[in-house]
Amino acid sequence: MxxxxxxxxxxxxxxxxxxxxxxxxxxxxxxxxxxxxxxxxxxxxxxxxxxxxxxxxxxxxxxxxxxxxxxxxxxxxxxxxxxxxxxxxxxxxxxxxxxxxxxxxxxxxxxxxxxxxxxxxxxxxxxxxxxxxxxxxxxxxxxGDTENPAIHQIEHVEQKLFNLAESGQAEEGFKPFSRSLSVAIENIEAAHKREGKLTGVSTGMRAMDDLLGGLHRSDLIILAGRPSMGKTALATNIAFNAARRWQRSKVEGEDPSKGGGAVVGFFSLEMSAEQLASRMLSEQAEIPSEKLRRGDMTSDQFRALVRASQEIEDIPLFIDDTPALSIAGVMSRARRLKRQHNLGMVVIDYLQLARPSGQSRSENRVQEVSEITRGLKALAKTLDVPVLALSQLSRSVEQREDKRPQLADLRESGSIEQDADVVMFVYRDEYYHERKQPEMGTPAHQEWLERGERIRGVAEVIIGKQRHGPTGVARLHFAKETTKFGDLAEMDHLPDRTF
CATH class of the missing domain: 1.10.860.10 (DNAb Helicase; Chain A)
Incomplete structure (x- = not known):
């Protein structure tokens, strides 16, 4: 030189x-x-x-x-x-x-x-x-800025450090097709050998798994529904089933990562961890949740409750019930759980209760929701896990004769539909039917009773969007007393109705 x-x-x-x-x-x-x-x-x-x-x-x-x-x-x-x-x-x-x-x-x-x-x-x-x-x-x-508490500063720093680390990993650039093909073949082979032919995390419900092939890694899955349809119950069922499947594979000496189960991180922005735990106990012990709240149980029911609690206490399900958590906080805690416990699935109940990452909220709610969905999709790709996020629906559903939800009913932002890999809606016709009771003693009332028997305990999960497969409807059984979803006994085929 x-x-x-x-x-x-x-x-x-x-x-x-x-x-x-x-x-x-x-x-x-x-x-x-x-x-x-x-x-x-x-x-x-x-x-x-x-x-x-x-x-x-x-x-x-x-x-x-x-x-x-x-x-x-x-x-x-x-x-x-x-x-x-x-x-x-x-x-x-x-x-x-x-x-x-x-x-x-x-x-x-x-x-x-x-x-x-x-x-x-x-x-x-x-x-x-x-x-x-x-x-x-x-x-x-x-x-000494009181509007920027220490916990928010920690999340901000962790996000910056994570972005810095990710910029180092992103430099890999193009991957040879042979390498991508090899990984795809491995996933297909694992699905071929796996019971139920799943390529993702099992929901624990055959009808949904048949349509979705499980919940796929790096996917953002939106589960939406009107109040009282059971979207939180369905989410807790899916989370519990995945965690229990992981635990069973581990106990049986199999590779848990290939058994369709997952370590689950559940962000409950609305309900407390204790309330969610009570729901899951009610589902597994098959005791109505209202009886658990009152302590109104027979001796047999109490013994069933103890057995259920012993069976599920070790499942890898982690609940964070911090209210109004920012999307940066969600990402920070999920990454930590990934490092510590090999997180395999994230559930967020629900999307509209999360805050954007900035210190101050935007006056434009559409922009806020867009930032949240982009963050959740980035989280799914970064951690290579499915992210199941619950979402509200607009009231326009209630104005229609057929109240089955559609993509246009997603509330506040088109980015939810755009960023999601899967959008599904939970719908229970029984809920609306009960509120249309005709005058007793009339022919219409008899027809109402007969139809009520046919749809009692039946729920529909409508797959409105799926990047990897077909849309359609999965019919499930719903036990209202215990808020438990499961397979319909007579369901041997997929419904004809498609969207």
């Missing part, structure tokens, strides 16, 4: 942001890599994971950005062509003008070493960002 070359480059550092001088950097490596690109533009392909911001020196950032723009347009990026775009650059003038570009090319590293130099620049950039996150953390923690 020519004598004094690095010192000359330091002059370009004069317009560096204040506080950057003591941060980790290596100007010689930056110069050598830029020189390699100017000598042989193929070197740029070997460092495609770099962006201009990864360079420490502002002038080097501008040189790299200009060179990459030319290369992307199919033009030659050499000192002579860059001169046209940079000769008026004040930073370049301070270090000798266009001659600096020629000296970069003369000092460039070989094509073979370009990627190694790029990795060094990338690593130093991450170190600088770590330091800046640390400084921001200290400043915020020492600031």
């Amino acid at each position: 020519p004598p004094g070359f690095q010192e000359t480059a330091h002059l370009a550092q004069l317009d560096s942001p204040e506080g950057f001088v003591g941060l980790p950097h290596n100007l010689e490596v930056e110069q050598a890599l830029l020189g390699a690109i100017l000598v042989n533009n193929d070197a740029a392909n070997r460092v495609s994971f770099l962006t201009a911001d990864h360079f420490f020196d502002p002038l080097h950032q501008r040189i790299y950005a200009t060179a990459m723009r030319l290369i992307e347009r199919g033009q030659l990026a050499i000192p002579a062509t860059l001169k046209t775009y940079l000769e008026a650059d004040a930073g370049l003038k301070e270090v000798g003008g266009p001659q600096y570009l020629a000296r970069l090319a003369a000092a460039g590293t070989s094509l073979l070493h370009a990627e190694e130099y790029g990795r060094t620049i990338y690593d130093l950039s991450l170190r600088r960002q770590l330091i800046l996150i640390g400084e921001e953390t200290v400043e915020n923690a020492t600031n």
Whole structure:
């Protein structure tokens, strides 16, 4: 390298942001890599994971950005062509003008070493960002801002650190088709060997699994319904079934990850953890939940309750009942559960009760819901787990004669439908039928009674959208007293009704 070359480059550092001088950097490596690109533009392909911001020196950032723009347009990026775009650059003038570009090319590293130099620049950039996150953390923690409590600061820092870590993993770029094909074959083979032919987490209900093939990793699944339809009950049933299946596989000495079960993280933004636990006890002991609340049980029922509690106490189901949790908080806690207990599925009850990640709420509720659904989809992809999020429906359902929900009924944002891989609705005709009782003693009343018998305990899960398969309806049994969903005894085929 020519004598004094690095010192000359330091002059370009004069317009560096204040506080950057003591941060980790290596100007010689930056110069050598830029020189390699100017000598042989193929070197740029070997460092495609770099962006201009990864360079420490502002002038080097501008040189790299200009060179990459030319290369992307199919033009030659050499000192002579860059001169046209940079000769008026004040930073370049301070270090000798266009001659600096020629000296970069003369000092460039070989094509073979370009990627190694790029990795060094990338690593130093991450170190600088770590330091800046640390400084921001200290400043915020020492600031007595009552509107930014410590727990929100922790979530904010963890989100920044996670984004920083993810930016390092995202540099892999294209994957060979052979590798993707191999993973797909493994998943199909596992489904072929698995009971029920599932490729995802089992819901525990045959009709739903037949339509969905289980809940797939990296999918955002929306479960929507009007009040009293049983969407929370269905979600707790699915979560419990997945966790119990995981536990049983483990006890039987099988690989739990291949048995259709999952370790479940349940974010209950509406009900307390104790209320959810009581629901699950009611379902498993088959004792009406209202009797559990009052303690009104026979001796046999109490023994059944004890047996049920002993059977389910060790299932890997974790409940977080923090109210008004931000989407950043959900992501932070889910990542922690993934590290600690190998989380395999996330449930959120319900989407509209979550807060966006920002410190202040937006006046535009549509934008808030859009941010939440994008965050949940990112969570599903990042952790490679299915995320089941419950959602409300608009009141327009109640104005129709046929009250079966449709995609247009999703409340507040089209982004719910757009971001979701699966959208399903829970519907119970029995609920509406009970509220239409005709006058007793009339023929209409007799017809009402007969129809009530036919639809008693029948629930429909309407698959309104599915990226990986068909839409349709799964008919389930619903025990209203214990809020438990299960298979209909007579169901040997899928319904004909499709959407």
